[in-house]
Amino acid sequence: MLLRHTSKEVKERVGLTINPAKTCQPIGAMYAALGIHGCLPHSHGSQGCCSYHRSTLTRHYKEPVMAATSSFTEGASVFGGQANLLAAIETIFSVYDPDIIAVHSTCLSETIGDDLQQITRKAKDDGKVPEGKHLIFASTPSFIGSHVTGYANMVTGIASQFAVSSGIKKNQINIIAGWMEPSDMREIKRLSSVLGVKIVLFPDTSDVLDAPQSGKHEFYPKGGTTVAELQSSGDSLSSLALGCISAEPAAIALEKCCKVPFKTLDIPIGLTATDRFIMALSQAGGVTVPDEITADRGRLVDVMADMEQYLYGKRVALFGDPDQLVPLTEFLLDLNMKPVFIVSGTPGQRFEKRMNLLLNERTPETKFRNGIGADMFLLHQWMKNEPVDLLIGNSYGKYMARDEDVPFIRFGFPILDRIGHSYFPNVGYSGGLRLVEKILNALMDRQDRDALEEKFELVM
Amino acid sequence: MDSIGILEGRQKQIFEKKSGATQADIACDTSSLSGSVSQRACVFCGSRVVLYPVADAIHLVHGPIGCAAYTWDIRGAVSSGPELHRLSFSTDLQEMDVIYGGEKKLYKSLIELIEQYKPKAAFIYSTCIVGLIGDDIEAVCKKVARETGIPVLPVHSEGFKGTKKDGYKAACHALMQLIGTGSTQDISKQSINILGEFNLAGEAWIIRQYYEKMGIEVVATLTGDGRIDAVRRAHGATLNVVQCSGSMTWLAKEMEEKYGIPYIRVSYFGIEDMSKSLYDVAVKFPERPEIMDAAKQIVSEEVKTLYPSLQKFKKALTGKKAAIYVGGAFKTFSLIKALRSIGMSVVLAGSQTGNKDDYARLKEMCDEGTVIVDDSNPVELSKFILEKGADLLIGGVKERPIAFKLGIGFCDHNHERKIPLAGFVGMYNFALEVYQSVMSPVWQFAPRKGGSL
Numbered sequence: 001m002l003l004r005h006t007s008k009e010v011k012e013r014v015g016l017t018i019n020p021a022k023t024c025q026p027i028g029a030m031y032a033a034l035g036i037h038g039c040l041p042h043s044h045g046s047q048g049c050c051s052y053h054r055s056t057l058t059r060h061y062k063e064p065v066m067a068a069t070s071s072f073t074e075g076a077s078v079f080g081g082q083a084n085l086l087a088a089i090e091t092i093f094s095v096y097d098p099d100i101i102a103v104h105s106t107c108l109s110e111t112i113g114d115d116l117q118q119i120t121r122k123a124k125d126d127g128k129v130p131e132g133k134h135l136i137f138a139s140t141p142s143f144i145g146s147h148v149t150g151y152a153n154m155v156t157g158i159a160s161q162f163a164v165s166s167g168i169k170k171n172q173i174n175i176i177a178g179w180m181e182p183s184d185m186r187e188i189k190r191l192s193s194v195l196g197v198k199i200v201l202f203p204d205t206s207d208v209l210d211a212p213q214s215g216k217h218e219f220y221p222k223g224g225t226t227v228a229e230l231q232s233s234g235d236s237l238s239s240l241a242l243g244c245i246s247a248e249p250a251a252i253a254l255e256k257c258c259k260v261p262f263k264t265l266d267i268p269i270g271l272t273a274t275d276r277f278i279m280a281l282s283q284a285g286g287v288t289v290p291d292e293i294t295a296d297r298g299r300l301v302d303v304m305a306d307m308e309q310y311l312y313g314k315r316v317a318l319f320g321d322p323d324q325l326v327p328l329t330e331f332l333l334d335l336n337m338k339p340v341f342i343v344s345g346t347p348g349q350r351f352e353k354r355m356n357l358l359l360n361e362r363t364p365e366t367k368f369r370n371g372i373g374a375d376m377f378l379l380h381q382w383m384k385n386e387p388v389d390l391l392i393g394n395s396y397g398k399y400m401a402r403d404e405d406v407p408f409i410r411f412g413f414p415i416l417d418r419i420g421h422s423y424f425p426n427v428g429y430s431g432g433l434r435l436v437e438k439i440l441n442a443l444m445d446r447q448d449r450d451a452l453e454e455k456f457e458l459v460m
Numbered sequence: 461m462d463s464i465g466i467l468e469g470r471q472k473q474i475f476e477k478k479s480g481a482t483q484a485d486i487a488c489d490t491s492s493l494s495g496s497v498s499q500r501a502c503v504f505c506g507s508r509v510v511l512y513p514v515a516d517a518i519h520l521v522h523g524p525i526g527c528a529a530y531t532w533d534i535r536g537a538v539s540s541g542p543e544l545h546r547l548s549f550s551t552d553l554q555e556m557d558v559i560y561g562g563e564k565k566l567y568k569s570l571i572e573l574i575e576q577y578k579p580k581a582a583f584i585y586s587t588c589i590v591g592l593i594g595d596d597i598e599a600v601c602k603k604v605a606r607e608t609g610i611p612v613l614p615v616h617s618e619g620f621k622g623t624k625k626d627g628y629k630a631a632c633h634a635l636m637q638l639i640g641t642g643s644t645q646d647i648s649k650q651s652i653n654i655l656g657e658f659n660l661a662g663e664a665w666i667i668r669q670y671y672e673k674m675g676i677e678v679v680a681t682l683t684g685d686g687r688i689d690a691v692r693r694a695h696g697a698t699l700n701v702v703q704c705s706g707s708m709t710w711l712a713k714e715m716e717e718k719y720g721i722p723y724i725r726v727s728y729f730g731i732e733d734m735s736k737s738l739y740d741v742a743v744k745f746p747e748r749p750e751i752m753d754a755a756k757q758i759v760s761e762e763v764k765t766l767y768p769s770l771q772k773f774k775k776a777l778t779g780k781k782a783a784i785y786v787g788g789a790f791k792t793f794s795l796i797k798a799l800r801s802i803g804m805s806v807v808l809a810g811s812q813t814g815n816k817d818d819y820a821r822l823k824e825m826c827d828e829g830t831v832i833v834d835d836s837n838p839v840e841l842s843k844f845i846l847e848k849g850a851d852l853l854i855g856g857v858k859e860r861p862i863a864f865k866l867g868i869g870f871c872d873h874n875h876e877r878k879i880p881l882a883g884f885v886g887m888y889n890f891a892l893e894v895y896q897s898v899m900s901p902v903w904q905f906a907p908r909k910g911g912s913l
Contacts (some may be wrong), residue, residue: 014568015552023525046620047501057858061862076620088495111592215865
């Protein structure tokens with residue numbers, strides 16, 4: 001009973017977060033930057049930040065994760081980090097030779113007042129950025145928002161600092177990926193290609209964080225959105241932003257700088273969110289939906305019908321990041337399950353609004369909370385008071401699942417103790433199918449485990 | 461990658477042992493160059509790893525959420541009882557706290573925590589921005605200690621204020637506040653503290669058992685399976701036995717100065733060093749010759765069963781080459797010996813935080829042609845592994861996937877070891893793990909080994 005101290009009585013806490021359902025901005029920025037081809041993320045702060053982010057991403061992906069750091073010392077913190085960053089930029093271009101350096105800030109550099117816009121401009125003015133190379137930045141103070149905010153800020157930085165408008169439109173659609181796995185990005189590209197729509201997807205961590213065993217350590221793996229693609233995004237017909245928190249800010253930036261209109265959608269997790277994505281993409285690209293995709297959809301609906309009796313009314317607790325939780329909640333409702341407790345450490349009112357819209361009619365008893373005070377301790381307390389049938393969340397859910405003896409599905413970030421997320425998507429109809437399979441396996445394995453001998457059934 | 465060379469300014473931190481070459485000292489104990497892809501961490505990380513295994517204290521991270529989130533239960537330091545150390549507590553500082561200060565939030569968090577968990581003590585870790593916004597943590601801790609009656613100890617671990625080593629020192633400083641506050645009544649004259657052993661995968665239990673079998677009382681393990689009450693009476697021990705040179709030598713020196721307790725440095729990895737660490741302790745208690753007899757008996761019994769069981773591995777591994785890149789240099793010495801005992805040679809040896817003496821000794825120990833590095837990075841590691849034809853890399857979390865991408869075996873000798881590698885049984889486990897990984901059939905499918913379509 002690792003969480004034996006969790007008390008049933010829910011008391012409003014004033015200052016304290018116990019077992020957080022979020023982490024800080026810079027890791028999101030680092031992850032986003034890895035989705036640009038030939039890009040070396042750079043952490044402008046103490047050495048530990050960079051090391052922790054790389055370790056966490058490595059544990060999640062089981063891949064090498066390359067990133068540099070300004071290695072702040074006491075002097076830098078007194079006199080400002082400009083000298084460190086300028087030196088770092090020079091070192092990185094001369095030794096590691098990336099196409100792009102994507103700098104993000106940390107709580108330390110933000111608090112001492114380093115202005116990344118000014119410092120990166122100075123670096124360019126001083127000729128520290130070689131011809132044909134790029135230096136971009138995003139401000140990611142750790143004391144605001146969460147890792148999701150940091151991801152959004154870096155994606156916005158990528159959009160606004162690369163996109164150019166040539167005045168001639170290109171027959172292509174931008175898809176701005178909300179926080180999702182390399183497998184999901186690969187699936188988005190596959191769906192677009194089956195639909196016959198040319199897209200620019202960014203960021204794109206497929207072939208970066210799911211790289212094959214090659215006998216070499218590729219410092220810059222072959223994947224990632226290219227600079228040419230990013231620059232051309234300013235000429236695209238429109239943008240689809242997948243996720244109102246992690247992707248929409250970049251779409252807004254593109255509209256502002258290059259007048260590319262956009263539409264915000266959910267990350268296509270589950271049936272209806274995928275429907276909306278396919279419809280929006282086919283409309284934006286002016287294509288009809290091919291039979292192949294209709295058949296994919298049909299298979300998902302078929303399974304949902306076949307197994308509806310095992311899903312009905314099952315109470316689910318879930319935690320994670322808002323852009324994933326919203327469509328996941330919708331999918332659970334479509335499966336006739338009851339998402340009763342939902343927690344996200346990421347603040348923002350959009351989450352509350354969307355959840356209210358989704359849940360008010362169908363499961364008004366659902367408790368959800370995000371931002372300050374929304375941590376796993378609270379979720380565990382809720383589960384103790386009103387037990388659930390299933391828990392869905394990142395690896396840290398395993399403590400609650402064990403203590404409460406509840407079936408558990410790993411979903412979200414980070415997943416430190418299982419594989420699969422890098423390779424099998426959660427998005428699209430096939431992703432939906434995978435989720436239904438996981439849910440059913442978890443529930444039915446439990447049913448088998450607990451069944452009395454006479455009720456232990458072969459055919460289910 | 462082939463075009464990426466060695467970072468300018470790093471040449472002095474790399475050394476290749478050649479006969480007749482000038483024996484310049486390796487440069488170390490320096491901070492990393494800005495812009496390097498270093499494998500190192502920060503001051504906070506150092507403090508956190510040292511204090512983390514104290515299982516009946518709360519560990520509250522005062523700062524934005526990240527520092528608490530990234531260090532939540534990632535280190536397998538096991539406890540035989542309470543497990544408060546495996547939870548994550550943070551003041552989750554927000555923008556307003558950065559502007560107006562976080563002292564109130566810290567105070568309230570501490571009160572809430574202590575009420576909820578009834579811990580034996582509390583450690584409060586300062587993170588980078590706490591050092592900047594000027595929170596008087598010391599004062600808050602004193603106030604809470606007064607009100608709750610438990611020790612509330614600030615750990616000055618602002619990330620930028622040095623290297624991981626400074627973090628070790630900050631942690632030891634906090635421990636020093638506790639040591640000396642408990643009763644030393646009934647502590648035997650033949651007693652020790654085990655320092656720098658963090659009970660990863662239960663290693664401290666193994667070591668403790670050996671010493672107890674010898675008739676020695678272990679007063680406290682610092683900090684593996686640690687308990688506040690044991691720490692408080694640690695000054696009653698006769699001898700400090702220090703493993704892991706970087707993290708706890710400072711504490712041993714402080715205890716020597718303040719309480720007159722002498723210390724010795726040991727290592728529990730490999731047959732040779734493990735045996736020596738029992739003998740070296742026994743020697744310190746000449747008044748009880750049966751202690752040395754017991755040590756001899758333990759070693760002879762253990763080696764009698766261990767030695768034959770290693771031969772299978774040795775046969776398979778003879779002639780294979782290893783690369784070592786770990787946190788502290790002291791561990792490297794043992795690993796070189798342990799690897800030699802299973803027929804393997806070391807072609808690359810390095811550490812994140814070794815000092816001058818460490819590297820001097822390393823140079824002496826290594827074979828010709830061995831590359832020695834301080835504060836290395838993935839490019840260098842990959843380069844030397846390929847050039848030297850290593851079959852195994854020993855390292856930590858960030859090094860593992862590099863080894864696997866290159867298509868060579870790996871052994872985690874850091875937080876993420878899943879089985880004990882210390883002690884005699886640990887030597888068997890180590891050999892088994894190395895054997896499993898190096899001899900795995902998977903490498904034959906790697907393109908570099910001709911395994912492509």
